[in-house]
Amino acid sequence: MTGSTRDPTFDRERERELFERLAEDPSAREEVIELHTPLARYLASRFRGRGETFEDLTQVALLGLIKAVDRFDPSREVRFSTYASATIVGEIKRHFRDRAWALRVPRRLQEMGLQVSKALGALHQEHGRSPTVAEIAERVGASEEEVLEAMDAMTAYTAESLDAPSGEGETAWIDRLDHEEPRFAMLEEWESVVPALRGLPEREKAILYLRFFRGRTQSQIAEEIGVSQMHVSRILAQTLRRLREALEPDAEV
Incomplete structure (x- = not known):
């Protein structure tokens, strides 16, 4: 047969x-x-x-x-x-x-990035809040500059992985925005969001990533990047509006 x-x-x-x-x-x-x-x-x-x-x-x-x-x-x-x-x-x-x-990030930053990630999780659990750079540096035995450099490398790599799957379900985090953000559900051509996202400034990409992929609240994001919750809310609203305007130039927002 x-x-x-x-x-x-x-x-x-x-x-x-x-x-x-x-x-x-x-x-x-x-x-x-x-x-x-x-x-x-x-x-x-x-x-x-x-x-x-x-x-x-x-x-x-x-x-x-x-x-x-x-x-x-x-x-x-x-x-x-x-x-x-x-x-x-x-x-x-x-x-x-x-x-x-492995190819894009120097080995020392890869190793430091892994240590920083572990320290972030451990310190957050211990204190019930996002740790400061100084606390992370003390935990991993590095300078604050080294910690910031590793975090920058991790953020830059993350920004390049906008359309990378997020785990065993292998669903890209940008593909989840339309389910989690009602305004995105109105877009007819979701695939065209990808190039629009890639054109965003790095900080706006990072905030979107933290909000929709990592599931952070606006308050948590504010604490993590060192700005007010109101500022995060404003950036999110402006970014979502800018994306929609880029995709639907004639749409009223």
């Missing part, structure tokens, strides 16, 4: 049987991986021409496939191939993001 004429009911039953055997039969895991290796190779081929060999991309895709096999919950009403495709593509995109970070 060819792939085009195979009974989909049989496929689902076979899939269910394999995953039921996984806990007790290691060969079932290998069988699932083998059956879906062509899918991994196909998805890897879609990312050719971006500076990576097909062999390297295939290895990353296979890693994503293995993760999908180990994480899949057969009790959910989702076909494994659907779940695996999303996981594989997510793994490949993460690979490119990690590679971009």
Whole structure:
């Protein structure tokens, strides 16, 4: 029976049987991986021409496939191939993001950035507020200038990743704005938001990122970047209006 004429009911039953055997039969895991290796190779081929060999991309895709096999919950009403495709593509995109970070940001700033990120989380939990630069510097054993330099590098990289997926769901944070900001839901051509966002000043990009991707409140953003909550509110309103004007020049705001 060819792939085009195979009974989909049989496929689902076979899939269910394999995953039921996984806990007790290691060969079932290998069988699932083998059956879906062509899918991994196909998805890897879609990312050719971006500076990576097909062999390297295939290895990353296979890693994503293995993760999908180990994480899949057969009790959910989702076909494994659907779940695996999303996981594989997510793994490949993460690979490119990690590679971009390694290429664009000096190693010392990468290491400092990781320390700063950990310190931010720990200090915020300890004090119930966003820490000052001085507190972060003391925690990581660096000067305030070094901390600020690392934070600038992280912010610059983040701004370049506006349309990068945000996690396992692999939904770009700019793609979430229309769901979280009613004014954006009115835009007919959402895809055209991307170039408009890229044209924004760095601080406005950072504020949008913190608000809509990191889920920060306006007060938290104000404390984090050192301005008043009213100023953050004004910047957000102006930025959203500017984006809409850029996309719909004749629209009344």
